[in-house]
Amino acid sequence: MIEVKDLHKNFGSLAVLQGITETISQGDKAVIIGPSGSGKSTFLRCLNLLEKPTGGEIWFEGRNIAAKGCDIDVVRQRMGMVFQHFNLFPHMTILKNITLAPVSLKLQTQAQAEEKARSLLDRIGLSDKADTYPAMLSGGQKQRIAIVRALAMNPKVMLFDEPTSSLDPEMVGEVLDLIREVAMEGMTMVIVTHEMGFAREVANRVMFMDEGRIVEQNTPALLFGSPQNERLQSFLSKVLKA
Amino acid sequence: MNAFEKFIQDLYGAVIREDRWQLYLEGLKNTVLIALTACLIGIFIGLIVSTIKYVAATKESRLWKAAAALCSAYTTVIRGTPIIVQLLILYNLSYFTEGLYASIIGFGINSGAYVSEIFRSGLNSIDIGQKEAGRSLGLGQWKTMRLIILPQAVKNTLPALFNEFIALLKETSVAGYIAVRDLTKVADGIRGRTFNSIPLYLAAFLYLILVAGMAALQKRMEKRLARSDRG
Numbered sequence: 001m002i003e004v005k006d007l008h009k010n011f012g013s014l015a016v017l018q019g020i021t022e023t024i025s026q027g028d029k030a031v032i033i034g035p036s037g038s039g040k041s042t043f044l045r046c047l048n049l050l051e052k053p054t055g056g057e058i059w060f061e062g063r064n065i066a067a068k069g070c071d072i073d074v075v076r077q078r079m080g081m082v083f084q085h086f087n088l089f090p091h092m093t094i095l096k097n098i099t100l101a102p103v104s105l106k107l108q109t110q111a112q113a114e115e116k117a118r119s120l121l122d123r124i125g126l127s128d129k130a131d132t133y134p135a136m137l138s139g140g141q142k143q144r145i146a147i148v149r150a151l152a153m154n155p156k157v158m159l160f161d162e163p164t165s166s167l168d169p170e171m172v173g174e175v176l177d178l179i180r181e182v183a184m185e186g187m188t189m190v191i192v193t194h195e196m197g198f199a200r201e202v203a204n205r206v207m208f209m210d211e212g213r214i215v216e217q218n219t220p221a222l223l224f225g226s227p228q229n230e231r232l233q234s235f236l237s238k239v240l241k242a
Numbered sequence: 243m244n245a246f247e248k249f250i251q252d253l254y255g256a257v258i259r260e261d262r263w264q265l266y267l268e269g270l271k272n273t274v275l276i277a278l279t280a281c282l283i284g285i286f287i288g289l290i291v292s293t294i295k296y297v298a299a300t301k302e303s304r305l306w307k308a309a310a311a312l313c314s315a316y317t318t319v320i321r322g323t324p325i326i327v328q329l330l331i332l333y334n335l336s337y338f339t340e341g342l343y344a345s346i347i348g349f350g351i352n353s354g355a356y357v358s359e360i361f362r363s364g365l366n367s368i369d370i371g372q373k374e375a376g377r378s379l380g381l382g383q384w385k386t387m388r389l390i391i392l393p394q395a396v397k398n399t400l401p402a403l404f405n406e407f408i409a410l411l412k413e414t415s416v417a418g419y420i421a422v423r424d425l426t427k428v429a430d431g432i433r434g435r436t437f438n439s440i441p442l443y444l445a446a447f448l449y450l451i452l453v454a455g456m457a458a459l460q461k462r463m464e465k466r467l468a469r470s471d472r473g
Contacts, residue, residue: 087369
Protein backbone atom coordinates (compact mmCIF):
# COMPACT_ATOMS: atom_id res chain seq x y z
CA MET A 1 0.00 0.00 0.00
CA ILE A 2 2.82 2.39 0.89
CA GLU A 3 6.29 1.64 -0.36
CA VAL A 4 9.13 3.76 0.91
CA LYS A 5 12.45 3.55 -0.89
CA ASP A 6 15.65 4.96 0.52
CA LEU A 7 13.94 7.91 2.19
CA HIS A 8 16.20 10.73 3.32
CA LYS A 9 15.31 13.93 5.11
CA ASN A 10 17.69 16.67 6.18
CA PHE A 11 16.90 19.73 8.22
CA GLY A 12 19.74 21.99 7.18
CA SER A 13 22.88 20.01 7.88
CA LEU A 14 21.09 17.64 10.26
CA ALA A 15 20.27 14.28 8.66
CA VAL A 16 17.10 13.17 10.41
CA LEU A 17 16.20 10.27 8.13
CA GLN A 18 19.14 8.36 6.75
CA GLY A 19 17.73 6.01 4.18
CA ILE A 20 14.53 4.21 5.13
CA THR A 21 13.20 1.45 2.92
CA GLU A 22 9.96 -0.04 4.13
CA THR A 23 6.65 -1.38 2.93
CA ILE A 24 3.33 -0.85 4.67
CA SER A 25 0.87 -3.47 3.45
CA GLN A 26 -2.91 -3.34 3.32
CA GLY A 27 -4.29 -3.95 6.80
CA ASP A 28 -0.97 -3.43 8.56
CA LYS A 29 -0.95 -1.93 12.02
CA ALA A 30 2.59 -0.70 12.06
CA VAL A 31 3.77 0.88 15.27
CA ILE A 32 6.96 2.93 15.30
CA ILE A 33 8.82 3.30 18.57
CA GLY A 34 12.15 4.84 19.42
CA PRO A 35 13.86 7.48 21.51
CA SER A 36 13.00 11.12 20.93
CA GLY A 37 14.96 12.63 18.08
CA SER A 38 15.20 9.27 16.34
CA GLY A 39 13.11 10.54 13.41
CA LYS A 40 9.87 8.63 14.02
CA SER A 41 7.59 11.65 13.67
CA THR A 42 9.56 12.96 10.71
CA PHE A 43 9.20 9.59 8.99
CA LEU A 44 5.45 9.58 9.61
CA ARG A 45 5.10 13.17 8.42
CA CYS A 46 7.03 12.34 5.26
CA LEU A 47 4.43 9.72 4.38
CA ASN A 48 1.84 12.41 3.62
CA LEU A 49 4.46 14.97 2.68
CA LEU A 50 3.93 17.33 5.60
CA GLU A 51 7.70 17.09 5.51
CA LYS A 52 9.17 17.17 2.05
CA PRO A 53 11.69 14.35 1.69
CA THR A 54 15.21 15.36 0.73
CA GLY A 55 15.65 12.14 -1.23
CA GLY A 56 14.03 8.82 -1.95
CA GLU A 57 10.65 7.66 -3.16
CA ILE A 58 7.27 7.09 -1.55
CA TRP A 59 4.86 4.98 -3.57
CA PHE A 60 1.18 5.09 -2.71
CA GLU A 61 -1.54 3.57 -4.89
CA GLY A 62 0.85 3.18 -7.79
CA ARG A 63 2.31 6.68 -7.77
CA ASN A 64 5.52 8.15 -6.44
CA ILE A 65 4.04 10.92 -4.32
CA ALA A 66 7.43 12.40 -3.51
CA ALA A 67 7.96 13.16 -7.19
CA LYS A 68 7.42 16.63 -8.59
CA GLY A 69 4.05 17.18 -10.21
CA CYS A 70 2.13 14.78 -7.99
CA ASP A 71 -1.07 16.39 -6.69
CA ILE A 72 -0.44 15.91 -3.00
CA ASP A 73 -3.86 17.28 -2.01
CA VAL A 74 -5.58 14.35 -3.71
CA VAL A 75 -3.21 11.90 -2.03
CA ARG A 76 -3.85 13.43 1.38
CA GLN A 77 -7.59 13.00 0.95
CA ARG A 78 -6.90 9.27 1.13
CA MET A 79 -4.51 9.42 4.09
CA GLY A 80 -5.93 10.46 7.44
CA MET A 81 -3.65 12.04 9.97
CA VAL A 82 -4.04 12.48 13.71
CA PHE A 83 -1.73 14.85 15.55
CA GLN A 84 -0.31 14.97 19.04
CA HIS A 85 -1.99 18.32 19.69
CA PHE A 86 -5.33 17.39 18.06
CA ASN A 87 -5.36 20.52 15.88
CA LEU A 88 -9.11 20.88 15.83
CA PHE A 89 -10.27 24.13 14.25
CA PRO A 90 -11.18 26.26 17.28
CA HIS A 91 -13.40 28.68 15.34
CA MET A 92 -15.73 25.97 14.10
CA THR A 93 -18.28 23.76 15.80
CA ILE A 94 -17.47 20.08 16.20
CA LEU A 95 -19.85 19.21 13.38
CA LYS A 96 -18.23 21.78 11.10
CA ASN A 97 -14.78 20.46 12.00
CA ILE A 98 -15.81 17.06 10.71
CA THR A 99 -17.75 18.15 7.63
CA LEU A 100 -15.46 20.94 6.45
CA ALA A 101 -13.08 18.92 4.30
CA PRO A 102 -15.50 16.47 2.65
CA VAL A 103 -17.95 19.28 1.82
CA SER A 104 -15.52 21.93 0.62
CA LEU A 105 -13.69 19.35 -1.48
CA LYS A 106 -17.07 18.37 -2.93
CA LEU A 107 -16.61 14.72 -1.99
CA GLN A 108 -19.90 14.71 -0.10
CA THR A 109 -22.92 17.00 -0.05
CA GLN A 110 -23.59 18.98 3.11
CA ALA A 111 -26.42 16.62 4.02
CA GLN A 112 -24.37 13.48 3.40
CA ALA A 113 -21.42 14.84 5.35
CA GLU A 114 -23.59 15.85 8.28
CA GLU A 115 -25.29 12.50 8.40
CA LYS A 116 -21.95 10.76 8.37
CA ALA A 117 -20.52 13.14 10.99
CA ARG A 118 -23.48 12.57 13.27
CA SER A 119 -23.22 8.82 13.01
CA LEU A 120 -19.49 9.03 13.76
CA LEU A 121 -20.19 11.25 16.76
CA ASP A 122 -22.87 8.86 17.87
CA ARG A 123 -20.42 6.01 17.70
CA ILE A 124 -17.95 7.75 20.02
CA GLY A 125 -20.74 8.89 22.31
CA LEU A 126 -20.31 12.61 21.65
CA SER A 127 -23.46 13.39 19.63
CA ASP A 128 -24.44 16.00 22.17
CA LYS A 129 -21.26 17.94 21.37
CA ALA A 130 -22.04 18.46 17.67
CA ASP A 131 -22.85 22.13 18.03
CA THR A 132 -20.29 23.09 20.65
CA TYR A 133 -16.78 24.39 20.03
CA PRO A 134 -13.50 22.55 20.65
CA ALA A 135 -12.64 24.79 23.62
CA MET A 136 -15.47 23.20 25.58
CA LEU A 137 -14.08 19.66 25.25
CA SER A 138 -11.58 17.66 27.26
CA GLY A 139 -8.33 16.55 25.66
CA GLY A 140 -9.55 13.01 25.21
CA GLN A 141 -12.75 14.19 23.58
CA LYS A 142 -10.80 16.50 21.29
CA GLN A 143 -8.55 13.71 20.14
CA ARG A 144 -11.45 11.37 19.51
CA ILE A 145 -13.11 14.11 17.42
CA ALA A 146 -9.83 14.56 15.54
CA ILE A 147 -9.82 10.84 14.77
CA VAL A 148 -13.37 10.81 13.44
CA ARG A 149 -12.65 14.00 11.50
CA ALA A 150 -9.96 12.06 9.65
CA LEU A 151 -12.25 9.02 9.31
CA ALA A 152 -14.97 11.18 7.75
CA MET A 153 -12.80 11.41 4.63
CA ASN A 154 -12.91 7.61 4.21
CA PRO A 155 -9.14 7.30 4.13
CA LYS A 156 -7.25 4.23 2.97
CA VAL A 157 -4.65 4.59 5.68
CA MET A 158 -4.47 6.43 8.98
CA LEU A 159 -1.31 8.05 10.34
CA PHE A 160 -1.13 8.68 14.08
CA ASP A 161 1.59 11.00 15.39
CA GLU A 162 1.85 10.36 19.14
CA PRO A 163 -1.92 10.55 19.55
CA THR A 164 -1.89 10.23 23.35
CA SER A 165 1.29 12.12 24.27
CA SER A 166 -0.40 15.37 25.23
CA LEU A 167 -3.30 13.80 27.11
CA ASP A 168 -3.87 13.58 30.81
CA PRO A 169 -3.29 9.99 31.92
CA GLU A 170 -6.93 9.28 32.64
CA MET A 171 -7.86 10.20 29.06
CA VAL A 172 -5.36 7.99 27.29
CA GLY A 173 -7.62 4.96 27.58
CA GLU A 174 -10.62 6.36 25.72
CA VAL A 175 -8.44 7.45 22.80
CA LEU A 176 -6.60 4.14 22.59
CA ASP A 177 -9.94 2.32 22.72
CA LEU A 178 -11.11 4.22 19.66
CA ILE A 179 -7.88 3.59 17.76
CA ARG A 180 -8.12 -0.08 18.67
CA GLU A 181 -11.67 -0.20 17.33
CA VAL A 182 -10.67 1.41 14.08
CA ALA A 183 -7.80 -1.06 13.83
CA MET A 184 -10.13 -4.02 14.30
CA GLU A 185 -12.24 -2.84 11.38
CA GLY A 186 -9.23 -3.46 9.19
CA MET A 187 -7.91 0.06 8.70
CA THR A 188 -4.29 0.25 7.63
CA MET A 189 -2.41 2.25 10.25
CA VAL A 190 0.97 3.67 10.99
CA ILE A 191 1.26 4.78 14.60
CA VAL A 192 4.06 6.61 16.36
CA THR A 193 3.57 6.10 20.06
CA HIS A 194 5.18 5.68 23.45
CA GLU A 195 2.39 3.39 24.65
CA MET A 196 4.25 0.08 24.65
CA GLY A 197 1.35 -1.91 26.03
CA PHE A 198 -0.88 -0.61 23.27
CA ALA A 199 1.77 -1.36 20.66
CA ARG A 200 2.11 -4.90 21.88
CA GLU A 201 -1.62 -5.44 21.74
CA VAL A 202 -2.66 -3.72 18.52
CA ALA A 203 0.36 -3.86 16.23
CA ASN A 204 1.07 -6.66 13.84
CA ARG A 205 4.56 -5.23 13.45
CA VAL A 206 6.66 -2.92 15.53
CA MET A 207 9.56 -0.92 14.15
CA PHE A 208 12.30 0.49 16.31
CA MET A 209 13.92 3.65 14.97
CA ASP A 210 17.20 5.10 16.07
CA GLU A 211 19.23 7.89 14.52
CA GLY A 212 17.13 8.10 11.39
CA ARG A 213 17.03 4.40 10.58
CA ILE A 214 14.76 1.49 11.30
CA VAL A 215 17.26 -0.66 13.14
CA GLU A 216 14.99 -3.52 14.13
CA GLN A 217 11.48 -4.67 13.42
CA ASN A 218 9.44 -7.69 14.26
CA THR A 219 6.12 -8.89 15.55
CA PRO A 220 5.39 -7.27 18.89
CA ALA A 221 5.86 -10.54 20.78
CA LEU A 222 9.35 -11.06 19.39
CA LEU A 223 10.44 -7.43 19.38
CA PHE A 224 9.47 -6.87 22.98
CA GLY A 225 10.21 -10.43 24.08
CA SER A 226 13.63 -10.97 22.61
CA PRO A 227 15.08 -7.73 21.29
CA GLN A 228 18.32 -8.24 19.32
CA ASN A 229 19.68 -4.75 18.88
CA GLU A 230 21.61 -3.32 21.77
CA ARG A 231 20.01 0.14 21.49
CA LEU A 232 16.59 -1.44 21.43
CA GLN A 233 17.41 -3.45 24.55
CA SER A 234 18.51 -0.36 26.42
CA PHE A 235 15.52 1.64 25.12
CA LEU A 236 13.07 -1.04 26.22
CA SER A 237 14.71 -1.44 29.61
CA LYS A 238 14.19 2.28 30.15
CA VAL A 239 10.60 2.62 28.93
CA LEU A 240 9.25 -0.66 30.27
CA LYS A 241 10.67 -0.02 33.70
CA ALA A 242 8.84 3.27 33.92
CA MET B 243 -25.97 90.35 27.25
CA ASN B 244 -24.87 87.63 29.64
CA ALA B 245 -22.48 84.80 28.82
CA PHE B 246 -25.23 82.27 28.21
CA GLU B 247 -27.02 84.49 25.74
CA LYS B 248 -23.72 85.12 23.98
CA PHE B 249 -23.06 81.40 23.74
CA ILE B 250 -26.49 80.75 22.27
CA GLN B 251 -25.96 83.53 19.80
CA ASP B 252 -22.53 82.14 18.80
CA LEU B 253 -23.98 78.68 18.47
CA TYR B 254 -26.72 80.03 16.29
CA GLY B 255 -24.11 81.77 14.17
CA ALA B 256 -22.03 78.60 13.90
CA VAL B 257 -24.85 76.23 12.99
CA ILE B 258 -28.11 77.84 11.88
CA ARG B 259 -27.23 81.11 10.21
CA GLU B 260 -26.96 80.86 6.43
CA ASP B 261 -27.84 77.16 6.76
CA ARG B 262 -24.32 76.38 7.88
CA TRP B 263 -25.36 73.00 9.28
CA GLN B 264 -25.53 71.83 5.71
CA LEU B 265 -21.81 72.51 5.40
CA TYR B 266 -21.05 70.31 8.42
CA LEU B 267 -23.15 67.57 6.87
CA GLU B 268 -21.25 67.87 3.62
CA GLY B 269 -17.94 67.70 5.48
CA LEU B 270 -19.12 64.77 7.55
CA LYS B 271 -20.23 62.97 4.41
CA ASN B 272 -16.82 63.42 2.79
CA THR B 273 -14.97 62.38 5.94
CA VAL B 274 -17.03 59.21 6.28
CA LEU B 275 -16.76 58.48 2.57
CA ILE B 276 -12.96 58.78 2.61
CA ALA B 277 -12.53 56.80 5.82
CA LEU B 278 -14.92 54.02 4.87
CA THR B 279 -13.64 53.51 1.33
CA ALA B 280 -10.01 53.77 2.43
CA CYS B 281 -10.74 51.22 5.14
CA LEU B 282 -12.11 48.76 2.57
CA ILE B 283 -9.16 49.36 0.26
CA GLY B 284 -6.85 48.94 3.25
CA ILE B 285 -8.38 45.58 4.18
CA PHE B 286 -8.16 44.42 0.58
CA ILE B 287 -4.51 45.43 0.18
CA GLY B 288 -3.66 44.21 3.68
CA LEU B 289 -5.10 40.75 3.03
CA ILE B 290 -3.21 40.37 -0.21
CA VAL B 291 0.11 41.71 1.05
CA SER B 292 0.08 39.76 4.32
CA THR B 293 -0.98 36.55 2.58
CA ILE B 294 1.78 36.88 0.01
CA LYS B 295 4.34 37.40 2.78
CA TYR B 296 2.94 34.49 4.80
CA VAL B 297 2.90 32.05 1.92
CA ALA B 298 6.22 33.22 0.48
CA ALA B 299 7.93 32.36 3.75
CA THR B 300 7.35 28.66 2.99
CA LYS B 301 8.26 28.82 -0.71
CA GLU B 302 11.56 28.66 -2.44
CA SER B 303 10.69 29.85 -5.94
CA ARG B 304 12.10 33.18 -7.14
CA LEU B 305 8.69 34.49 -8.11
CA TRP B 306 7.44 34.22 -4.53
CA LYS B 307 10.61 35.78 -3.19
CA ALA B 308 10.23 38.68 -5.62
CA ALA B 309 6.58 39.14 -4.68
CA ALA B 310 7.46 39.18 -0.99
CA ALA B 311 10.25 41.71 -1.60
CA LEU B 312 7.81 43.93 -3.48
CA CYS B 313 5.37 43.75 -0.57
CA SER B 314 8.12 44.63 1.89
CA ALA B 315 9.14 47.60 -0.23
CA TYR B 316 5.52 48.78 -0.20
CA THR B 317 5.19 48.69 3.59
CA THR B 318 8.61 50.28 4.03
CA VAL B 319 7.89 53.21 1.72
CA ILE B 320 4.34 53.83 2.92
CA ARG B 321 5.14 53.55 6.62
CA GLY B 322 8.32 55.53 6.15
CA THR B 323 6.83 58.66 4.63
CA PRO B 324 4.26 61.13 5.95
CA ILE B 325 0.67 60.74 4.81
CA ILE B 326 0.47 64.40 3.87
CA VAL B 327 3.43 64.07 1.51
CA GLN B 328 1.84 60.97 0.02
CA LEU B 329 -1.43 62.82 -0.52
CA LEU B 330 0.30 65.82 -2.08
CA ILE B 331 2.21 63.58 -4.48
CA LEU B 332 -0.97 61.74 -5.49
CA TYR B 333 -2.86 64.99 -5.87
CA ASN B 334 -0.21 66.39 -8.15
CA LEU B 335 -0.29 63.38 -10.42
CA SER B 336 -2.47 64.50 -13.27
CA TYR B 337 -4.99 61.66 -12.88
CA PHE B 338 -6.21 62.94 -9.56
CA THR B 339 -7.27 66.50 -10.13
CA GLU B 340 -10.18 65.81 -7.80
CA GLY B 341 -8.85 65.92 -4.25
CA LEU B 342 -11.57 63.60 -2.98
CA TYR B 343 -10.46 60.72 -5.21
CA ALA B 344 -6.81 61.37 -4.47
CA SER B 345 -7.51 61.23 -0.75
CA ILE B 346 -9.58 58.04 -0.98
CA ILE B 347 -6.83 56.29 -2.95
CA GLY B 348 -4.09 57.83 -0.80
CA PHE B 349 -5.59 56.88 2.53
CA GLY B 350 -6.47 53.43 1.19
CA ILE B 351 -2.91 52.72 0.07
CA ASN B 352 -1.58 54.16 3.31
CA SER B 353 -3.89 52.12 5.49
CA GLY B 354 -3.13 48.95 3.51
CA ALA B 355 0.47 49.05 4.71
CA TYR B 356 -0.53 49.18 8.36
CA VAL B 357 -3.33 46.65 7.97
CA SER B 358 -0.99 44.22 6.22
CA GLU B 359 1.36 44.32 9.19
CA ILE B 360 -1.56 43.78 11.55
CA PHE B 361 -2.76 40.79 9.52
CA ARG B 362 0.78 39.45 9.31
CA SER B 363 1.07 39.39 13.07
CA GLY B 364 -2.35 37.74 13.20
CA LEU B 365 -1.31 35.07 10.72
CA ASN B 366 1.87 34.36 12.62
CA SER B 367 -0.12 33.97 15.82
CA ILE B 368 -1.92 30.92 14.40
CA ASP B 369 -0.39 27.60 15.38
CA ILE B 370 1.32 25.80 12.50
CA GLY B 371 -0.73 22.73 13.46
CA GLN B 372 -3.84 24.43 12.09
CA LYS B 373 -2.32 24.62 8.65
CA GLU B 374 -1.04 21.07 8.89
CA ALA B 375 -4.44 19.79 9.95
CA GLY B 376 -6.09 21.54 7.01
CA ARG B 377 -3.53 20.32 4.50
CA SER B 378 -3.55 16.78 5.90
CA LEU B 379 -7.30 16.61 5.22
CA GLY B 380 -6.53 17.28 1.58
CA LEU B 381 -7.50 20.95 1.55
CA GLY B 382 -5.32 22.98 -0.79
CA GLN B 383 -3.17 25.88 0.24
CA TRP B 384 -5.76 28.56 -0.55
CA LYS B 385 -8.70 26.70 0.94
CA THR B 386 -6.70 26.13 4.12
CA MET B 387 -5.83 29.80 4.18
CA ARG B 388 -9.36 31.01 3.53
CA LEU B 389 -11.31 28.58 5.69
CA ILE B 390 -8.93 27.91 8.57
CA ILE B 391 -6.08 30.38 8.96
CA LEU B 392 -7.55 33.74 7.95
CA PRO B 393 -10.76 33.61 10.02
CA GLN B 394 -8.73 32.93 13.16
CA ALA B 395 -6.11 35.51 12.27
CA VAL B 396 -8.71 38.21 11.66
CA LYS B 397 -10.36 37.45 14.98
CA ASN B 398 -7.05 37.78 16.79
CA THR B 399 -6.31 41.09 15.11
CA LEU B 400 -9.69 42.74 15.64
CA PRO B 401 -8.57 45.11 18.43
CA ALA B 402 -5.49 46.23 16.48
CA LEU B 403 -7.56 46.55 13.34
CA PHE B 404 -10.10 48.84 14.97
CA ASN B 405 -7.26 50.84 16.43
CA GLU B 406 -5.97 51.38 12.92
CA PHE B 407 -9.36 52.36 11.53
CA ILE B 408 -10.03 54.78 14.35
CA ALA B 409 -6.66 56.38 13.65
CA LEU B 410 -7.48 56.40 9.94
CA LEU B 411 -10.78 58.18 10.50
CA LYS B 412 -9.08 60.95 12.44
CA GLU B 413 -6.17 61.13 10.02
CA THR B 414 -8.56 62.01 7.22
CA SER B 415 -8.68 65.46 8.83
CA VAL B 416 -5.54 66.34 6.87
CA ALA B 417 -7.38 65.82 3.58
CA GLY B 418 -8.00 69.56 3.56
CA TYR B 419 -4.37 69.89 2.44
CA ILE B 420 -5.42 68.74 -0.99
CA ALA B 421 -8.59 70.81 -1.16
CA VAL B 422 -11.02 68.20 0.10
CA ARG B 423 -13.96 69.68 1.95
CA ASP B 424 -13.87 67.25 4.81
CA LEU B 425 -15.28 67.88 8.27
CA THR B 426 -12.18 69.64 9.59
CA LYS B 427 -11.76 71.83 6.54
CA VAL B 428 -15.41 72.84 6.55
CA ALA B 429 -15.42 73.60 10.27
CA ASP B 430 -12.28 75.68 9.95
CA GLY B 431 -13.89 77.55 7.06
CA ILE B 432 -16.91 78.41 9.18
CA ARG B 433 -14.61 79.48 12.00
CA GLY B 434 -13.20 82.05 9.58
CA ARG B 435 -16.68 83.53 9.29
CA THR B 436 -17.81 83.37 12.88
CA PHE B 437 -14.53 84.39 14.52
CA ASN B 438 -14.92 81.90 17.34
CA SER B 439 -13.93 78.28 17.95
CA ILE B 440 -17.40 76.81 18.23
CA PRO B 441 -17.28 75.18 14.76
CA LEU B 442 -14.08 73.39 15.77
CA TYR B 443 -15.69 72.10 18.97
CA LEU B 444 -18.61 70.89 16.90
CA ALA B 445 -16.26 69.10 14.51
CA ALA B 446 -14.43 67.51 17.45
CA PHE B 447 -17.76 66.37 18.85
CA LEU B 448 -18.76 64.78 15.54
CA TYR B 449 -15.45 62.91 15.31
CA LEU B 450 -15.97 61.69 18.85
CA ILE B 451 -19.43 60.36 17.97
CA LEU B 452 -18.04 58.52 14.95
CA VAL B 453 -15.24 56.95 16.99
CA ALA B 454 -17.65 55.97 19.76
CA GLY B 455 -19.79 54.28 17.12
CA MET B 456 -16.80 52.34 15.85
CA ALA B 457 -15.85 51.29 19.36
CA ALA B 458 -19.37 50.01 19.90
CA LEU B 459 -19.19 48.07 16.65
CA GLN B 460 -15.88 46.58 17.73
CA LYS B 461 -17.37 45.43 21.00
CA ARG B 462 -20.24 43.74 19.20
CA MET B 463 -17.99 41.99 16.73
CA GLU B 464 -15.64 40.77 19.46
CA LYS B 465 -18.57 39.43 21.41
CA ARG B 466 -19.87 37.58 18.38
CA LEU B 467 -16.50 36.10 17.52
CA ALA B 468 -15.96 35.05 21.13
CA ARG B 469 -18.66 32.39 20.81
CA SER B 470 -16.01 29.75 20.22
CA ASP B 471 -14.05 30.68 23.35
CA ARG B 472 -14.49 28.87 26.59
CA GLY B 473 -16.67 30.50 29.18
